[in-house]
Amino acid sequence: MxxxxxxxxxxxxxxxxxxxxxxxxxxxxxxxxxxxxxxxxxxxxxxxxxxxxxxxxxxxxxxxxxxxxxxxxxxxxxxxxxxxxxxxxxxxxxxxxxxxxxxxxxxxxxxxxxxxxxxxxxxxxVNLHGQHEAQTLLDADSQRRILDAFGGATAQADAVREAAHALAAVREERRTLAARRADAERRADYLRHVVKEIEEARLVAGEDERLEEEARRLEHADELRTLSGGAAGLLESAEEGVLHQLAQLHRTLASLERIDPALARLNELYDNAFYALEELSRELVEYERAVELDPERLAEVQRRRDLIFRLCKKYGPELAQVIDTGRQAREELDLVDSAGIDMKALDAREAETRDRLLEAAATLTAMRQAAADRLSAAVEAVFPDLGMAEGRFRLALTPREEPGPTGAEDVEFRVALNVGHDARPLARVASGGELSRVMLALKTILARLDGxxxxxxxxxxxxxxxxxxxxxxxxxxxxxxxxxxxxxxxxxxxxxxxxxxxxxxxxxxxxxxxxxVRVLVGDERVHEVARLLGGDPESEVSRAHARELLDSAAGGGATRGAAPEPASAAEPAPARRKVSARR
Incomplete structure (x- = not known):
């Protein structure tokens, strides 16, 4: 509390x-x-x-x-x-x-x-109820929840909602598959052309880059052989080649080392450089021999590059996108053949899920029908205590064509608060004050259920x-x-x-x-009730009337500020409090 x-x-x-x-x-x-x-x-x-x-x-x-x-x-x-x-x-x-x-x-x-x-x-x-909150009684969802709470059907309502959502999911999956299949069938000729064109090309990821490199070598084969041969000659020429001239350098370094042994490291550097140049010379010679003048291969590479270029222009712009387009087109074509099998599986799932929804909704309907009669009788029994002795309360359950997340029927509160009138929807017959009292009546009935x-x-x-x-x-x-x-x-x-x-x-x-703000007890409370009565709170007539009202509540206990037996003996009795609020 x-x-x-x-x-x-x-x-x-x-x-x-x-x-x-x-x-x-x-x-x-x-x-x-x-x-x-x-x-x-x-x-x-x-x-x-x-x-x-x-x-x-x-x-x-x-x-x-x-x-x-x-x-x-x-x-x-x-x-x-x-x-x-x-x-x-x-x-x-x-x-x-x-x-x-x-x-x-x-x-x-x-x-x-x-x-x-x-x-x-x-x-x-806390549940806060005012004129605004009482308006929630006019909401169909609130009326349905109240009935389900009273009838102990909240868990069953949750089961119906879950079954309805499951059915909706299966139907959406089926609709999506049917739409994809129909689209694939409309585009089948085009898709077959795409698949044939791309699959026959036998494309390989990264192939365009490799072909570009090969084409560049083939186009410049003569120049590559000339350049690599010339470079090898600069290194290995008998008289002016770099390797020949390094022999004189090696003799000079040996003489330096004989005079100053500390210069032995220079010979180590020379050896590393000489061996590296020897390896470079071998690589150039081998490269020159490997370069082929192959006009036929060049023509083949250019044809392959032209094919890839055309496919990229149609389905690209990148080769990876062309390959992906072919894969997607193949999947769509396969869908035309496989969708029938998948659709049968979805039809079976839909039927099973719908049966589960119908069964859950039927159970919920039975619970609501039983609860509606009991709640109507219980609310009508409270109406006289709220000044609506002639009031009648009904819960209308209107069947739907198809069960949904909220069940197989719509729930509507109907009342007739005046003699000779038929029960009509609460929103059309109740004033603000009457709505609050209907809410209070429902709260009275639901008090033991509400935690x-x-x-x-x-x-x-x-x-x-x-x-x-x-x-x-x-x-x-x-x-x-x-x-x-x-x-x-x-x-x-x-x-x-x-x-x-x-x-x-x-x-x-x-x-x-x-x-x-202060807690009223004794004479203070008598004075306030007398003021609320509209008379002079100081007059004995008003005060006597106030005492009569207070004494009539719980055998006079209200005058003394008596309360229900507290849940804990340690709970203090209300004391007088006075706090100032400034503006």
Whole structure:
């Protein structure tokens, strides 16, 4: 449950700490005192979009922080541990901060997280319901999820979705294969020409470069023989050749060494140079002999190069691309022959997958039909407690021609809130206040199934009053037996049913607007309920009426601020808190 909400520099709030307790909490106050701002701050903490516009004027950042007691939520503790977030003493602290530049940061128990992770954790801790959230009841997906949750069919719905996605994947694979085959058949003549032309050429990767080198040698064979022979002659000529002249150099070096033995290294250098020149001479002679004047081979190489050039111009520009084009054309042609076999295999897979989808969807349909009757009866049973005694609630299951990811039928909530009218889609007959009460009715039914510990209701009392307000308050009090409930209200009948009453009051101190938050008990609570009744809160008549409302809740326990039995004896009773928020 949410134990405390701390807000700093958010909208008009400078600093505020809101204490909450188990059971049914209600927040009341004058219009403009800051109730909606507190709900907005809670929404920001739960992952709603952050904006620099939310920062209080004159401040460079705003922050919202919530402390949660997660006793009994071992699943959440394990999930956080898997993310590397430590949980100590059954406490989780969520924090969101917005900087003036618009940059937002988030933390869970002091560990930095993304806004997505913060929202994921927040969804497991708090459900926030207001006039806007009640509009989700008009969404077909939300209606379907509610029915599946009530009927224990969520896992079966997941199985249907997986089967539908598998069928869609097989059909897409089949469609792609059919399209490729049809395209290959249309292009078959052209593809055969491409394959024949490229395969007959027997191309080899890198062949163009090797042919270019060979052609250059053949074209310049005479010049190459002349140059290599001349170079060999310069080295080996009997009188003027380099090797002959080196003999005189060798005798000179020998004489130097006899006089100075330290010059022996010069002879080593000479030997290395002489042997290298001898090797060079042999290589030149062998190269000259190897160079052939072969006009026929040159003509053959040029024809081959011309063929490769033409193919590159048509299918290139590089030889590797020509070879790849031939391979692809061959694969397309092969597809014409092999696609029939592949198509039969895909047809079998499609039939098997479709049968699996039909079976899963039929099971889901049966579960939904059984759940729809039970949920309709359960919601109608709650309607009288919410001031809709004549209301009727129906779940229409409209079959589809083909099962899809969401099943074999569309789910639609239908209501008739007035006598003599047929049940019609919820979106066409319910006002904002009625939508909120339908949402509350569903929450009452789903309370034991919903693992989220804290439910927040904003403006659930819109458009109601008097006896209906008392009924809504009693319903929320019953929901609070299984959840922590936090409601923003201006209705005295609803506020009187709360276990804990918190007041937001706006005032001025030293010329600065302030918002004070305090837990009301005893006479303070009587005074606030009397104010909500619209009379003079100081008059005995108004106060007597307020006491009557408070005493009628749980045998008078509401006046004393009594709450459901706490889960832990160590949990302190709510104490009076007063915090200033400056603007």
């Amino acid at each position: 949410l134990t405390e909400l701390r807000i700093k520099n958010f909208a008009i709030i400078e600093s505020l700490s809101l204490p909450l307790a188990r059971g049914f909490n209600v927040l009341s106050g004058e219009t403009g005192a800051g109730k909606s701002i507190i709900v907005g701050a809670l929404g920001l903490l739960l992952g709603e979009r952050a904006s620099a516009d939310l920062i209080r004027t004159g401040s460079d950042r705003a922050s919202v922080e919530g402390s949660f007691d997660i006793a009994g939520r071992d699943d959440l503790a394990r999930a956080l541990d898997e993310r590397g977030i430590e949980v100590e003493e059954r406490t989780v602290v969520l924090k969101r901060e917005i900087a003036a530049g618009g940059r937002a940061r988030a933390w869970v128990n002091g560990s930095p997280v993304t806004a997505g992770v913060l929202a994921e954790v927040g969804r497991q801790l 989220v510990p804290t439910l927040v209701f904003d403006e659930v009392d819109a458009g109601i009053g008097g006896r209906v307000g008392l009924m809504v308050g009693e319903t929320m009090r019953r929901v609070a037996e299984h959840h922590q409930v936090f409601a923003i209200s201006h209705l005295p009948q609803l506020a009187a049913r709360a276990h804990h009453h918190i007041q937001v009051a706006k005032g001025a101190r030293a010329g600065v607007t302030t918002a004070d």
